[in-house]
Amino acid sequence: MNKLNSPFTPGNPVPVELFVGREEQIKEVLRYVKQTLSGRQQNVFLIGDRGIGKSSLASFLRHYVNTKFDILCIHAFLGSVSTLKEMVHRIFEQLLKETRSYKWYENIKVFFGKYIREVGLFGISVSFNPPEEDLKELVNKFPEILNNILEKIKDQKRGLFIILDDINGLAELKEFADWYKSFVDEVATHYKDFPVFIMLVGLPEKRDKLSKLQPSLMRIFKIIEIGRLSDNEVKNFLYKAFNSVNMEIKEDALELMVKLSSGLPILMHEIGDATFWLDKDGIIDLKDATIGILKAAEEVGRKYLDPKVYRAIRSEKYRSILRKMGEMRISKTFNKKEIESKLEPQERKVLNNFLRKLKKLGVIESDLEGRGSYRFVNEIYPIYIWMESNKPKRNK
Numbered sequence: 001m002n003k004l005n006s007p008f009t010p011g012n013p014v015p016v017e018l019f020v021g022r023e024e025q026i027k028e029v030l031r032y033v034k035q036t037l038s039g040r041q042q043n044v045f046l047i048g049d050r051g052i053g054k055s056s057l058a059s060f061l062r063h064y065v066n067t068k069f070d071i072l073c074i075h076a077f078l079g080s081v082s083t084l085k086e087m088v089h090r091i092f093e094q095l096l097k098e099t100r101s102y103k104w105y106e107n108i109k110v111f112f113g114k115y116i117r118e119v120g121l122f123g124i125s126v127s128f129n130p131p132e133e134d135l136k137e138l139v140n141k142f143p144e145i146l147n148n149i150l151e152k153i154k155d156q157k158r159g160l161f162i163i164l165d166d167i168n169g170l171a172e173l174k175e176f177a178d179w180y181k182s183f184v185d186e187v188a189t190h191y192k193d194f195p196v197f198i199m200l201v202g203l204p205e206k207r208d209k210l211s212k213l214q215p216s217l218m219r220i221f222k223i224i225e226i227g228r229l230s231d232n233e234v235k236n237f238l239y240k241a242f243n244s245v246n247m248e249i250k251e252d253a254l255e256l257m258v259k260l261s262s263g264l265p266i267l268m269h270e271i272g273d274a275t276f277w278l279d280k281d282g283i284i285d286l287k288d289a290t291i292g293i294l295k296a297a298e299e300v301g302r303k304y305l306d307p308k309v310y311r312a313i314r315s316e317k318y319r320s321i322l323r324k325m326g327e328m329r330i331s332k333t334f335n336k337k338e339i340e341s342k343l344e345p346q347e348r349k350v351l352n353n354f355l356r357k358l359k360k361l362g363v364i365e366s367d368l369e370g371r372g373s374y375r376f377v378n379e380i381y382p383i384y385i386w387m388e389s390n391k392p393k394r395n396k
Helices: 023-037 054-068 084-099 105-115 132-140 142-153 174-190 204-213 231-244 251-261 265-278 286-310 316-327 336-340 345-349 351-360 380-395
Strands: 042-047 071-077 116-119 125-128 159-165 196-202 222-225 333-335 364-366 373-376
Touching (some): 023 054, 023 196, 023 222, 042 054, 054 071, 054 196, 084 132, 132 142, 316 345
Parallel strands (some): 159 196
Antiparallel strands (some): 333 373
């Protein structure tokens, strides 16, 4: 079978045409979009653990809103950004790129002046490179500039939808927290009509960090949290993905892949991608799925857990405890007594040190349930540990 491209995208947003689930969150966002069209500025914070599909949802929302509403949508990725100047630089450069294909692009281009440069073959893209002083001005006058842009595009678009994706670096800065609060306050007091919807995308702990840096900031945001997909949603996605490349998947293979994905998009894509490439006949059967899961487990461990745990833990007693934790199929939260009941006397003696080690490595943390209760810092780790612990059995 000749294969060119996998329909799975581990580590990247899912293609819009393969997006599934999140119906409630989408409905909620669309309610706020409609409020934006009435001139009310909206602020949403989309949160979720790493690998849970935040960027995929944001990308889908951008596409959907851009298609169904007369709103200009901008999706800016800010993963490496740690200054306000670089943030506004990314926002406005992305705005120029998003409007590049529209007839009214010249209206926007003129507004940003001489700092726009067309790049690439035949000028197919744009670069926005103002000097530091002008970037500082863009930060200070952000509401005014957005309002001017709205005026420039009002005959074509009724508002702006700005997605600031992966703000985890910015969320560490009090400067950003104070700036955002000031931005919203200025809009509320100086602009009667301001149809701008801003959605921040980040980790729950970054939301908490911003709240500590600027206690009144979180009152501004409507919080939308996403968790694991349902089994049915994972099933629909896998079926749709394989079907998009004319591959058949057997029911028992599909059920196993759904179970091992555990509702996590990152595992769903890793398992799907591994299985796609190893299949030889265009039909995914149980054997293909089993081998694909093992391949995916190795990839997930190599990326996310090996550097933190398996390379750091040298003690054979520690490794034995880890294997037994995996065999027990521990969920995200667990109790120390659960582990102790499965250990040998010599292993019990080092269990406390083992748990302290995992906490130090950033793999687990104390849970609020009480003394002796723990939880993994994300959903991926216990699943991989289970996979890793059961690999020899599956290979037999």
